[in-house]
Amino acid sequence: MTRSSSGLGNGLGDTVVLVRRSLTHILRSPDTIITTAITPVAMMLLFVYVFGGALDTGSDDYVSYLLPGILLITVASGISYTAYRLFMDMQGGIFERFQSMPIARSSVLWAHVVTSVVANLVSVTIVVLVALGMGFRSGADVLAWIAVVGIVALFTLALTWLAVIPGLTAKSVDGVSGFSYPLIFLPFVSSAFVPTGSMPGPVRAFAEHQPVTSIVDTIRSLFAEQAVGTDVWVALAWCVGLLAVAYGLAMATYRRRIS
């Protein structure tokens, strides 16, 4: 058994090997991607075909109005699988095996994070395809689409690092999935389903100053080929800020876990 190379420059290579492993997990249980997409799709059907007629959003195309918020809900529910996969690695002992091997230690976490972004983008794509079937149309050009993918990926990255924390610390499977419920609920108190102008004062103040509203408004403007204005900077600031805080907390949790 010869080693073709060694040293610390292999962090990226180790991450690639481990990403392949967790993507294999997903390919062998594709239900995790399907179930991630099913709830948002059901919500979309419910809001468009049941509530949609009674909601006055100032838009005659409610699917297109709704889609940005639905995409964020998809991500918020998808990341709970990341926490679950990490939790299972911790439980089974394979986490300790990796940690005792001569590999870049952080690659174990990064592999789960990269896998999460890939899996969530696949789920988001499924939801967009269903929306197209329901009449969603956008004349957005390639650049606008790239911007949408970029914002969704950044949002996924931030929430994924947040999901790493329960993945590392949870004592049971229920504890792992429970943390994502408030995140799934957040879009309901935002501009995702109805304009914030219709909400009573305090609720409206909350809705207009939480991350989901600026992100939803940015994606909606990009889809509608309108100027994104300052929304995009607020959205990016939220995503990057959330990412920095979540990453810091996750790494602190991780260090406590291995000392």
Add this chain to the structure above:
Amino acid sequence: MTTSATLGRASGPAISVRGLEKAYGELQVLRGVDLDVAQGDIVALLGSNGAGKTTAVKILSTLLKADAGTATVDGHDVGSEPASVRGSISLTGQFAAVDEILTGRENLLLVGRLRHLADPGTVADDLLARFSLTGAGGRRVATYSGGMRRRLDIAMSLIGDPSVIFLDEPTTGLDPQARLEVWDAVKRLAAGGATVLLTTQYLDEAEQLADRIAILHEGRIIAEGTLAQLKRLFPPTEVTYVEKQPTLEEIFLAITSGTNTSASAKEN
């Protein structure tokens, strides 16, 4: 069992531990552990549940940091050179650290790639054959028996030729047949020249496998030596004559490995 441990060696010990202490909050688990393991030896760390065996192994494999004391593995300090230690060791934890969703062969390939082997496929096939898993190599590990999992687990630990192998309670929770399979696997590890530190709460396991035995009790090593040396610590044996009855384990193994006719006779 060899007595090679008693021979002098030119190079230093594979594992050297001095005054190791570790507490979890108020609970003092290790209270100053001293231990030397010579290269190529199989040493059993024997102790009851909660004696601190797993904690000691975790510190030596760089998964935990000690509160006080020093430990070197293969000449590297676990506190200041953890990356070098990880390059020399492999750990088989208390619970089989295998990926249930992957096949047995994929598990071996995974570790081979993480160890940057030039040809992980050949190494994987070779190990499957050595551990009698060739037929099961293409099946998902979720379908494996406890003994098969442990064998795969140990096979994964051999990839990359680590010079020091830690086995934390390798046979806990296994049935007698699987236990014998694992013992056989451990004996072959030592034949390959690796240093093995295994923890166990079973006296017969230590007796069967180890060149030397260290007894960990209440956070300290209270006795250490070869089985013969440890026996000398006790009063001379009194010779009595007892009719030899088969043990329940011998009966169990005889029945379960016997022909189908005896099994079906029992059913009728």
